[in-house]
Amino acid sequence: MDKYKNKYRIASARAPFWDYGCNAAYFVTICTHNREHYFGEIINGKMQLSEIGEIGENEWLKTFEMRPDMNLWMGDYVVMPNHFHAIIGIGQNQYNTQRDTQRDTQRRDAMHCVSTTNTTNTTNTTNTTATTNNDLPLPSKNQFGPQSKNLASIIRGFKIGVTKNARILNPDFQWQPRYHDHIIRDNKSFNTISNYIINNPMNWKEDKFSIKEI
Structure with a gap:
């Protein structure tokens, strides 16, 4: 049994020094499994959503309605053929x-x-x-430990909502297990990321996510 120990463990991509429930803005990217084009296609530089793509967009909008207690705010976002980009802010909350x-x-x-x-x-x-x-406790890999009411719980809920509804249309729908996040630290970074998101469909051919994984 030991030879399988940690073989299928998915390491965390989160920054261990950061509390992802704190008051901040985040840039998140979530990809479909093997980068399959479940969400639609780019036609003439514009994203044409499939039914599953519409589900993805609707679930993202619902994210903010469902969590008024977290004081969330929505930045730019885009649903692409095989991934999703968004800026999300967590405000000061209880x-x-x-x-x-x-x-x-x-x-x-x-x-x-x-x-x-x-x-x-x-x-x-x-x-x-x-x-x-x-006498003093040793630092752990992530000093904040597992938490609810943070970025991970938001993304988890979003992915579950999309998966549940998408599989009614296509039972094969899957996300990649993890997601990528970037902590936005200043206005310059915020504006650069916003422009990247807005122009993503137009720049699809040069996008690294346009290539399917095998």
Whole structure:
């Protein structure tokens, strides 16, 4: 059994240093399995949606209606033959405000732990560093751990909604297991990505996603 251990495990593509539930804008790309053209075709530089493509667009619009508590906002988006690009913003809400408060408390507790440890070990400077390091928790691969009410939960819900309805029309419909995200950090990046999304259908022939995976 050991030879199969982690063989089919899908590694996370998320940045381990980032809380994906916090107040920020994100550029997301989601592809169909093997980049199959389920969503329609580009004709004369314009996207002609199939029925499944219309499902994809409708499910994205519903995403914002279904989650008023997350204070989401919608940027530019485009449904392409085999993938989907979108800018999505998560505003300040009750969930990321709670996490900010919890992290502040954890930082204060950690600082208190260090202060107490250093005080009790002043007689032995050799052991002070070792004791402090052992008492503090080691960093995990993602310090924020699994969460709800974040980008991953939004994309998961969107993909499930599309899959459920698309398979009524085509039982073979599948997404790729993962998705790509980019944290948008400034206005210049935001405008560049918006222009890329808007012009994506016109530039389809040069798009790297136009080539099917085998």
